[in-house]
Amino acid sequence: MKNKKKLLAGPYLFWSVSFTIIPLLMIVYYALTDKTGAFTLQNLAKITTPENLKALGLSLLLSALSTLICLLLAYPLALILSNRQVNQTSFIVLIFILPMWMNFLLRTLAWQTLLEKNGVINSVLGFFHLPPLQIINTPYAIILGMVYNFLPFMVLPIYNVLVKIDKDVINAALDLGATRAQTLWKVIIPLSIPGIISGITMVFIPALTTFVISDLLGGSKILLIGNIIEQEFKQSSNWNVGSGLSLILMVFILLSMALIGKYDKDGEGTAF
Amino acid sequence: MANKLIDIVNVSKSFDDNLVLDELNLYIRENEFLTLLGPSGCGKTTLLRILGGFETPDKGRVIFEGQDITNLAPNKRQLNTVFQKYALFTHMTIADNIAFGLKIKGKSKAYINDKIKYALKLVNLDGYENRSVDSLSGGQQQRIAIARAIVNEPKVLLLDEPLGALDLKLRQDMQYELIRLKNELGITFIYVTHDQEEALTMSDTIVVMNQGYIQQIGTPEDIYNEPENAFVADFIGDSNIISARMVRDKLVNILGVDFECVDTGFGENKPVDVVIRPEDIDLVAPEKGIITGIVTHVIFKGVHYEMEVMANNYEWLVHSTDMFPVDSVVGIWVNPFDIQIMKKPESEDEEAVIIEE
Missing domain, CATH: 3.40.50.300 (P-loop containing nucleotide triphosphate hydrolases)
Incomplete structure (x- = not known):
């Protein structure tokens, strides 16, 4: 009986071994060897070249800024949503999730068209004799793309934690003399930290590794670490260096995961 | 106060x-x-x-x-x-x-x-x-x-x-x-x-x-x-709530038998509800009771026995530390001041009337 149940885990085991564990080991193997297959740390050291460091720094900066903007936009929204009646909420949540049903590339391409020099936004601005917006191919456009694409990943975990806070806990704070602002600051925000941490990770990691958004909205001049890795794999066909840089990036991701583990012991924030 | x-x-x-x-x-x-x-x-x-x-x-x-x-x-x-x-x-x-x-x-x-x-x-x-x-x-x-x-x-x-x-x-x-x-x-x-x-x-x-x-x-x-109505009597503890007729002051007819009571001011021949708490009912020898009945159920509750006694077509709930076995014939006796008379609600709506203090 027990063995039969174990058999049911077979397909999943096969899947994760072939598509997660083996590829990961291959990346580690490529990262630590050169083209002849000899052991080397050169690939990892490639991160220290000025242009790679610049790309990593820019990636960290832009994804941190996007995460911050997402948090500032998402928290009030999640707070408003969590105070609504259930039937109202599902409609507003739907409006928020609806764009996620469309392809990520298409949505980013749409922004490209909107932001172009002669794009829709500038045509409308021109019609009202307003100066044109010139943010396409700048870091601002990349941040815009990141915030637009990743905002739902910030809203949902925070919303999930906020709706689970017992209304009487908030009432208790008011009852003990706290104003609405004090209640928010001393009770609601501290209790929603697992959701905030989870949201930060879910925005920060994809933002840090993206190369599509920077490709489409940043032009070819602004290189993020994701673009460098993509180029190593596709243009230079240098899998060893690409893997080395991927491994370095993975360190940053593992660091954020460790942060979640520390604050989100119950896994509340990620439960959606 | x-x-x-x-x-x-x-x-x-x-x-x-x-x-x-x-x-x-x-x-x-x-x-x-x-x-x-x-x-x-x-x-x-x-x-x-x-x-x-x-x-x-x-x-x-x-x-x-x-x-x-x-x-x-x-x-x-x-x-x-x-x-x-x-x-x-x-x-x-x-x-x-x-x-x-x-x-x-x-x-x-x-x-x-x-x-x-x-x-x-x-x-x-x-x-x-x-x-x-x-x-x-x-x-x-x-x-x-x-x-x-x-x-x-x-x-x-x-x-x-x-x-x-x-x-x-x-x-x-x-x-x-x-x-x-x-x-x-x-x-x-x-x-x-x-x-x-x-x-x-x-x-x-x-x-x-x-x-x-x-x-x-x-x-x-x-x-x-002294519950003022049947809802209160029923909600607070177990009770026998019985439709009755107030014959005159201090005399109430319950299930066709006259019981002495202490309440006054309900008029003559007026329908009322009476409440008798199960622990206020004494089970006595049949000839000493006001009504006689037959014990139908006995449950041991720890402190007391809970018994149901069928008398005059009503199942009386009785709490007593003395046990009478099922099918025994018993007399029911109630002290006059243990009978609580309540005004009968005249319509369904009045089930939940505001009771003035």
Whole structure:
């Protein structure tokens, strides 16, 4: 009986071994060897070249800024949503999730068209004799793309934690003399930290590794670490260096995961 | 008696189309242990939330020490609430939970520390300052919730079914704790419960509510011994509620047999309801009883036996420490002052009439 149940885990085991564990080991193997297959740390050291460091720094900066903007936009929204009646909420949540049903590339391409020099936004601005917006191919456009694409990943975990806070806990704070602002600051925000941490990770990691958004909205001049890795794999066909840089990036991701583990012991924030 | 502290004047409240409180009037005195008692949905919790400031009545006013506080925010009211599910701040230590209200008021560190010590001692949890909320049992959490409320020295403590989640033994212990606390603090307690035994044990005054109306206000003895209508009689303890006819003053005809009683003023030959508590019925030898009947059920309940006796087509519920076996013929005898006569409601609507004090 027990063995039969174990058999049911077979397909999943096969899947994760072939598509997660083996590829990961291959990346580690490529990262630590050169083209002849000899052991080397050169690939990892490639991160220290000025242009790679610049790309990593820019990636960290832009994804941190996007995460911050997402948090500032998402928290009030999640707070408003969590105070609504259930039937109202599902409609507003739907409006928020609806764009996620469309392809990520298409949505980013749409922004490209909107932001172009002669794009829709500038045509409308021109019609009202307003100066044109010139943010396409700048870091601002990349941040815009990141915030637009990743905002739902910030809203949902925070919303999930906020709706689970017992209304009487908030009432208790008011009852003990706290104003609405004090209640928010001393009770609601501290209790929603697992959701905030989870949201930060879910925005920060994809933002840090993206190369599509920077490709489409940043032009070819602004290189993020994701673009460098993509180029190593596709243009230079240098899998060893690409893997080395991927491994370095993975360190940053593992660091954020460790942060979640520390604050989100119950896994509340990620439960959606 | 002591002064009126809170006056609830003509308060009505409905949620959507559902009328929860209908033109309710009630006053609460200083230093009183008042219990709002009723089945779920009777409006007792809504009334408490209106006092706490978490709901605003559609109509009517709440007067606190002569001031209209109907629209005052909860954080401006001189009363504190103990919530049903404790509602402690799980991200803080016990000490920080208790200090919450005092820190907001900007009290000094020394004062706050003294208060924490005092409050923990009062609820018998000395030394728990640095424990986390999750490490406490339900009963301990509830006592912390009480400590957190009373350090603010409220004039009134509102308690919303605070013992509902606890097991029987703990609930009984906490009932005595609450009575002791109230006497030590000398403040007014307003307590909401659906548990009639809890209400009878702790209260100075019980307000029995049903469907948004007050059914009866009185001391536990009044409510138990002299229920004013069938709802109160039925809700408070087991009882035999029988349709009867008042023959004249001090004589009532129950199931075709005349019983002596002590009530007067119901008129002659008027239909009434009578309440006889199961423990007030004496089972005697058949020739000594007012009615004779046959025992149909016997259940051992610990302190007493619960028996059902079929007599004159009515199944009488009897509690007695003496057991009569099933099928034995017994006489039923009731002391005249144990028969409580109630005016019969004349229509369905009157089942829930406002009973004037």
